[in-house]
Amino acid sequence: MRRIISVLLENEPGALSRVVGLFSQRNYNIETLTVAPTEDETLSRLTVTTSGSDRVIEQITKQLNKLVEVVKLVDLTEGPHIERELMLVKLKATGSQRAEIKRTVDIFRGQIVDVTSSVYTVQLAGDSDKLDGFIQAIGTSGVLEVVRSGVSGIARGEKVLSL
Amino acid sequence: MELLSGADMLIRSLQDEGIEYIYGYPGGAALHIYDALFRQDKVKHILVRHEQAAVHMADGYARATGLPGTVLVTSGPGATNTITGIATAFMDSIPMVVLCGQVASTLIGEDAFQETDMIGVSRPVVKHNLSVRHPSEIPEVIRKAYYIASTGRPGPVVVDIPKDMTAPNERFEYAYPKKVKLRSYSPAIRGHAGQIKKAVDMMLAARRPIIYAGGGVILGKASGQLTDLVRKLGFPITNTLMGIGCYPASDKQHLGWLGMHGTYEANMAMHHSDLILAVGARFDDRVTNATEKFCPGARIIHIDIDPASISKTIDADVPIVGPVDAVLKEMIALVKESKEKPDAEALAAWWKQIDEWRAFHGMRYETSPDVIKPQEVIEMLHRLTGGDAFVTSDVGQHQMFAAQYYKFDKPNRWINSGGLGTMGFGLPAAMGVKLTHPDDEVLCITGEGSIQMNIQELSTCKQYDLPVKIINLNNQSLGMVRQWQDMNYESRHSHSYMESLPDFIKLAEAYGHVGVRIDRKEDLEPRLKEVLAMKDKLVFVDIQVDRFEHVYPMQVARGCMKDMWISKTERV
Numbered sequence: 001m002r003r004i005i006s007v008l009l010e011n012e013p014g015a016l017s018r019v020v021g022l023f024s025q026r027n028y029n030i031e032t033l034t035v036a037p038t039e040d041e042t043l044s045r046l047t048v049t050t051s052g053s054d055r056v057i058e059q060i061t062k063q064l065n066k067l068v069e070v071v072k073l074v075d076l077t078e079g080p081h082i083e084r085e086l087m088l089v090k091l092k093a094t095g096s097q098r099a100e101i102k103r104t105v106d107i108f109r110g111q112i113v114d115v116t117s118s119v120y121t122v123q124l125a126g127d128s129d130k131l132d133g134f135i136q137a138i139g140t141s142g143v144l145e146v147v148r149s150g151v152s153g154i155a156r157g158e159k160v161l162s163l
Numbered sequence: 164m165e166l167l168s169g170a171d172m173l174i175r176s177l178q179d180e181g182i183e184y185i186y187g188y189p190g191g192a193a194l195h196i197y198d199a200l201f202r203q204d205k206v207k208h209i210l211v212r213h214e215q216a217a218v219h220m221a222d223g224y225a226r227a228t229g230l231p232g233t234v235l236v237t238s239g240p241g242a243t244n245t246i247t248g249i250a251t252a253f254m255d256s257i258p259m260v261v262l263c264g265q266v267a268s269t270l271i272g273e274d275a276f277q278e279t280d281m282i283g284v285s286r287p288v289v290k291h292n293l294s295v296r297h298p299s300e301i302p303e304v305i306r307k308a309y310y311i312a313s314t315g316r317p318g319p320v321v322v323d324i325p326k327d328m329t330a331p332n333e334r335f336e337y338a339y340p341k342k343v344k345l346r347s348y349s350p351a352i353r354g355h356a357g358q359i360k361k362a363v364d365m366m367l368a369a370r371r372p373i374i375y376a377g378g379g380v381i382l383g384k385a386s387g388q389l390t391d392l393v394r395k396l397g398f399p400i401t402n403t404l405m406g407i408g409c410y411p412a413s414d415k416q417h418l419g420w421l422g423m424h425g426t427y428e429a430n431m432a433m434h435h436s437d438l439i440l441a442v443g444a445r446f447d448d449r450v451t452n453a454t455e456k457f458c459p460g461a462r463i464i465h466i467d468i469d470p471a472s473i474s475k476t477i478d479a480d481v482p483i484v485g486p487v488d489a490v491l492k493e494m495i496a497l498v499k500e501s502k503e504k505p506d507a508e509a510l511a512a513w514w515k516q517i518d519e520w521r522a523f524h525g526m527r528y529e530t531s532p533d534v535i536k537p538q539e540v541i542e543m544l545h546r547l548t549g550g551d552a553f554v555t556s557d558v559g560q561h562q563m564f565a566a567q568y569y570k571f572d573k574p575n576r577w578i579n580s581g582g583l584g585t586m587g588f589g590l591p592a593a594m595g596v597k598l599t600h601p602d603d604e605v606l607c608i609t610g611e612g613s614i615q616m617n618i619q620e621l622s623t624c625k626q627y628d629l630p631v632k633i634i635n636l637n638n639q640s641l642g643m644v645r646q647w648q649d650m651n652y653e654s655r656h657s658h659s660y661m662e663s664l665p666d667f668i669k670l671a672e673a674y675g676h677v678g679v680r681i682d683r684k685e686d687l688e689p690r691l692k693e694v695l696a697m698k699d700k701l702v703f704v705d706i707q708v709d710r711f712e713h714v715y716p717m718q719v720a721r722g723c724m725k726d727m728w729i730s731k732t733e734r735v
Contacts, residue, residue, distance in 0.1 A: 010347060014282055014294075025287045055474070062471035068291045068311060071347040163346070 004076040004153045007046040015069040032150030080156040090144040093120040164336040169298035170199035170329035176305035179339040186217035190237025192264030195329035212619040216591035218248020223592030231258035238264045239277030250288040254582025258317035268325040290318030295328045299335040310343045315350025316469040354485030362464040363497040369438035370509035378405030379443015386574045388491035401429035407577040412570035422450040424563045427525020434725040441465045446477040456723035537708040541568035552604035557589035557613030560642035563714040565608040587616030593631040611637045621674035671703035682707040
């Protein structure tokens with residue numbers, strides 16, 4: 001099952017490589033990974049999406065917790081949560097395609113953030129399925145380039161991941 | 164406050180940490196540190212002949228004393244040579260700090276001479292690693308390293324020290340921190356009371372219980388509590404290879420050790436049990452055999468300091484995260500005050516069954532009138548040393564024979580590379596033990612394959628006068644490899660025969676030691692007595708043993724705990 005694990009990590013050199021190393025070393029897989037400092041500059045927040053049996057997921061969280069630089073972590077998929085991923089896409093946009101693309105971007109509530117005579121650059125945020133859906137709707141033949149940020153997530157309601 | 168250079172701060176920190184011995188090898192990036200070492204006499208340095216041996220020495224010291232070992236090496240090859248030793252300590256959770264020189268911070272990343280990313284290289288085989296980024300950090304980094312290495316589930320910690328951090332001309336205020344604060348690291352200090360209560364209730368209600376203890380009992384210094392609990396309950400106990408000595412082997416409640424080469428009765432009792440109390444053990448593949456067939460009727464209570472060890476390979480019904488000594492103490496108290504008592508009738512029936520398994524004598528070997536059997540060498544050594552020696556081993560058949568036939572009654576006396584299975588471990592480990600236990604008998608039981616992987620340390624033994632006794636069970640082949648080839652590859656002995664072995668007697672003599680060869684059975688006892696009488700000499704005893712012997716029992720691959728070969732022809 002797909003899981004989103006959010007980790008508060010000491011913002012120190014080498015800490016990220018320990019997390020990434022753990023996944024390859026123990027044969028766990030990483031689907032997406034995002035990391036950035038938080039409002040507390042001594043901490044980074046890392047979000048990893050992975051999949052595996054319950055036993056594997058339990059081991060992943062235990063092994064992550066064992067890393068000395070991991071301060072706290074939560075499996076967001078255990079409760080209601082919000083997940084978002086940012087995508088930038090360059091699309092071939094000429095002639096009648098231009099209006100069609102504009103309409104599709106509006107339906108997906110995206111924005112065209114850069115324009116040339118033959119190319120639209122589109123920004124779209126949402127969960128991973130929505131981004132996949134957009135690409136499908138546009139059709140891969142018109143897609144020149146895609147960049148996705150990987151998943152970020154946060155729990156719904158009062159629950160917070162902090163020190 | 165005193166002003167000290169980084170190198171002096173490092174050595175002073177070791178003094179303040181109470182470190183008596185460090186094992187190492189100098190080189191360019193570590194020279195400032197070696198100079199600081201020269202100008203004091205509290206921390207004693209042992210110069211090995213290869214960095215791997217320095218780590219095994221520190222490891223042997225740590226296993227015998229329960230204190231963290233310390234290693235000092237230079238950058239590049241000095242550091243990478245320690246990796247096998249560090250991985251060995253990591254797999255067996257041995258507390259240790261490895262101090263590595265590094266090229267100057269200004270050169271890092273430029274492929275400088277003797278530069279290796281030791282933080283990156285060591286990462287998968289350390290509990291943690293730290294690099295020094297400013298000389299003034301050194302006392303704190305050293306304190307942190309020892310704290311992390313020796314608390315919780317112990318393990319090796321590497322400290323990477325760029326050369327400019329130890330420069331003699333820059334001085335900083337020195338103060339050794341008393342405490343370390345790490346918000347992200349807090350090992351459990353006691354188990355969950357509710358879980359402990361639940362476990363004790365299950366134990367008192369069990370009809371076919373067994374206690375399965377591991378190396379965690381020795382690391383957690385909990386042999387006393389374990390023995391107390393086992394005797395109070397009257398349950399049978401088995402332990403892992405790493406747990407040998409955690410409960411006296413000569414006691415009637417002890418079934419020997421379990422797993423691939425464990426005793427018949429221990430493996431049978433595990434398989435037929437209805438309750439397993441696992442204490443500081445990790446259900447590894449050499450114990451469980453096929454996990455899906457593991458002990459089908461047993462509920463499992465698992466005590467471990469490391470939550471990740473619980474339900475990793477075998478699901479625990481009652482997990483208890485905490486230090487084994489504290490948890491066992493609480494269990495003893497609960498057993499004492501409980502109105503429930505173990506079911507005497509059920510337990511008597513269980514013991515009757517176990518005694519029948521015992522009477523089967525699974526641990527047996529055929530003696531021969533003229534060929535020396537490796538097993539009888541170990542039995543004789545056990546007798547001649549009163550069962551009280553420190554025994555280190557390398558890896559292979561000799562390791563299994565030593566573990567099977569030397570009956571240990573005390574913890575910290577059986578010293579082997581259980582998890583990683585590192586050949587070349589035995590001699591340097593024995594040296595580390597002998598250094599701090601000069602009056603005790605220290606035997607290194609080895610084979611002609613393993614001993615050659617760190618034989619250069621005979622030179623270190625001469626320099627520091629370390630009269631260990633090397634017992635080389637020489638069968639002229641890589642015995643365990645050959646055994647597997649016999650059993651699984653129709654006796655195609657691919658590269659397991661050692662052609663052109665050295666003359667070990669001359670080799671020992673060349674290093675300034677005594678060499679003794681034993682190839683006739685009638686010589687075995689008198690010669691071994693002579694060897695053990697040479698208290699102040701390192702003696703290399705080369706014993707020609709049966710070349711065709713196998714280790715039994717041996718679990719059948721992918722079977723359950725009770726599927727075993729008992730001899731070359733009998734399978735149960």
